[in-house]
Amino acid sequence: MHIHILGICGTFMGSLALLARELGHTVTGSDANVYPPMSTQLEAAGIKLLEGYSPEHLEPAPDLVVIGNALSRGNPEVEAVLDKGLPYTSGPEWLREQVLPGKWVLAVSGTHGKTTTASMLAWILEYAHMAPGFLIGGVTQNFPQSARLGETPFFVVEADEYDSAFFDKRSKFVHYRPRTLVINNLEYDHADIFPDLAAIQRQFHHLVRTVPGTGLIVSPAGVEAIEQTLDQGCWTPRETLGAEGDWQVKLTAADGSAFEVWHEGAAIATVNWEHTGEHNVMNGLAALIAARHVGVTPEIGAQALAAFKGVKRRMECLADVHGIRVYDDFAHHPTAIKTTLAGLRAKVGDEKIIALIEPRSNTMRLGVHREALKNCFSDADAVLWYQPSHSDWDLDELVNHSSVPAQLEHTIDELIHGALSLAERGSHIVIMSNGGFDGIHQKLVGQLNRHAL
Numbered sequence: 001m002h003i004h005i006l007g008i009c010g011t012f013m014g015s016l017a018l019l020a021r022e023l024g025h026t027v028t029g030s031d032a033n034v035y036p037p038m039s040t041q042l043e044a045a046g047i048k049l050l051e052g053y054s055p056e057h058l059e060p061a062p063d064l065v066v067i068g069n070a071l072s073r074g075n076p077e078v079e080a081v082l083d084k085g086l087p088y089t090s091g092p093e094w095l096r097e098q099v100l101p102g103k104w105v106l107a108v109s110g111t112h113g114k115t116t117t118a119s120m121l122a123w124i125l126e127y128a129h130m131a132p133g134f135l136i137g138g139v140t141q142n143f144p145q146s147a148r149l150g151e152t153p154f155f156v157v158e159a160d161e162y163d164s165a166f167f168d169k170r171s172k173f174v175h176y177r178p179r180t181l182v183i184n185n186l187e188y189d190h191a192d193i194f195p196d197l198a199a200i201q202r203q204f205h206h207l208v209r210t211v212p213g214t215g216l217i218v219s220p221a222g223v224e225a226i227e228q229t230l231d232q233g234c235w236t237p238r239e240t241l242g243a244e245g246d247w248q249v250k251l252t253a254a255d256g257s258a259f260e261v262w263h264e265g266a267a268i269a270t271v272n273w274e275h276t277g278e279h280n281v282m283n284g285l286a287a288l289i290a291a292r293h294v295g296v297t298p299e300i301g302a303q304a305l306a307a308f309k310g311v312k313r314r315m316e317c318l319a320d321v322h323g324i325r326v327y328d329d330f331a332h333h334p335t336a337i338k339t340t341l342a343g344l345r346a347k348v349g350d351e352k353i354i355a356l357i358e359p360r361s362n363t364m365r366l367g368v369h370r371e372a373l374k375n376c377f378s379d380a381d382a383v384l385w386y387q388p389s390h391s392d393w394d395l396d397e398l399v400n401h402s403s404v405p406a407q408l409e410h411t412i413d414e415l416i417h418g419a420l421s422l423a424e425r426g427s428h429i430v431i432m433s434n435g436g437f438d439g440i441h442q443k444l445v446g447q448l449n450r451h452a453l
Helices: 011-022 037-045 076-084 089-096 114-127 199-209 226-231 278-293 298-305 333-346 396-400 412-422 439-453
Strands: 002-006 026-031 048-051 062-069 088-090 104-110 133-134 152-157 163-165 168-171 180-183 216-220 237-242 247-251 258-263 266-272 316-321 323-331 353-359 383-388 406-409 429-430
Touching: 002 011, 002 076, 002 089, 002 180, 011 026, 011 037, 011 089, 011 216, 011 412, 037 048, 037 298, 048 237, 062 076, 062 089, 062 353, 088 089, 088 133, 089 163, 104 114, 104 199, 104 278, 114 278, 114 429, 133 396, 180 199, 199 226, 216 226, 216 278, 216 396, 216 406, 237 278, 258 278, 258 298, 266 383, 278 298, 278 333, 316 439, 333 429, 353 412, 383 412, 396 406, 412 439
Parallel strands: 002 026, 002 062, 026 048, 062 088, 104 152, 104 180, 133 152, 180 216, 216 237, 323 429, 353 383, 353 429, 383 406
Antiparallel strands: 163 168, 247 258, 258 266, 316 323
């Protein structure tokens, strides 16, 4: 078939395109924002990318159009699909129908850490010679691409609560029907589609309803939002993690780069790896428990985590220019920002941390998290905010009430100048955005290299 994907450079849709290509289909796609790493990965797979959305992209007519959830009525290519009567579906529905039948699905859900935990889980299974399939909403460093069909029934999927398409407002993960389900955490997010936390919990409970009684749910103990969700009905065994859970960790390095895994009162594995932060430790523990459900011992899982290379755009170190390190982090929520910076602080001690933040996610852009954002940068020495032209609220209040020195800039050049004026040997510059941030990453590294000369 010829499958055309609208919104193909989104992390989920791009991964879906790779699976369709592996199944033997001709795949093309349109997107308004074509930028790495997804665009690079797709082009390497021989998938033709078309810039923008135009009815002309549907000529000759494809056999099927898969429409991403970022597109809505009024989009010229969506309107052309409807006017021409072309067959169309959502990404999650296509995945369920074409890839997941007969699979043991291991789904990783939660407000934060989905991409990282799903990447860890897929890598653990790979390390254990289980050759899983997977679809991950990001580019993991342990695999050449973010999705593949695999050679066994095991399939790891990043299970997102965002809606499926303009014509299907259910969460994506309702389509996946997992046997092993990880719920990492549960907070209010996606204010553009969910009115409150209860609405998100309702979708998570729809997901819980699909897990069989012979399956497993892995989640932290004592998280009120998760407990409330499961109290609505749970028909599946559950294993918990955390201080009050069935599984615990004991840090043997303060920054989380080494820890012991404890189960039923005994230390059963030790992890020594290159990652830091309590959030990554808990992500790793959840992946170990989920992998154990399909037969991987924690000892083997710990060995796999020691070889886990991380995920692009998750505290990815882009450059080290004469002692100044630049990181790219996919920041989308205050809690994720806070835990990421706390992990870096634990690693670097009193070295200077400079955070550059673009509040780009729909929820942050709407201003829903403005109060929480005031308190999530305490581990940084300075914060430079970027006020994009499309923001729905003014960031002046954040800067004026910041607990650390803060600046508000309105152009990328001003932001780079501000970072350079603050940086010194031993500094760590963390660029935090869930988008392309107008190419600031390469521009900043280029400026640092020129200054170094």
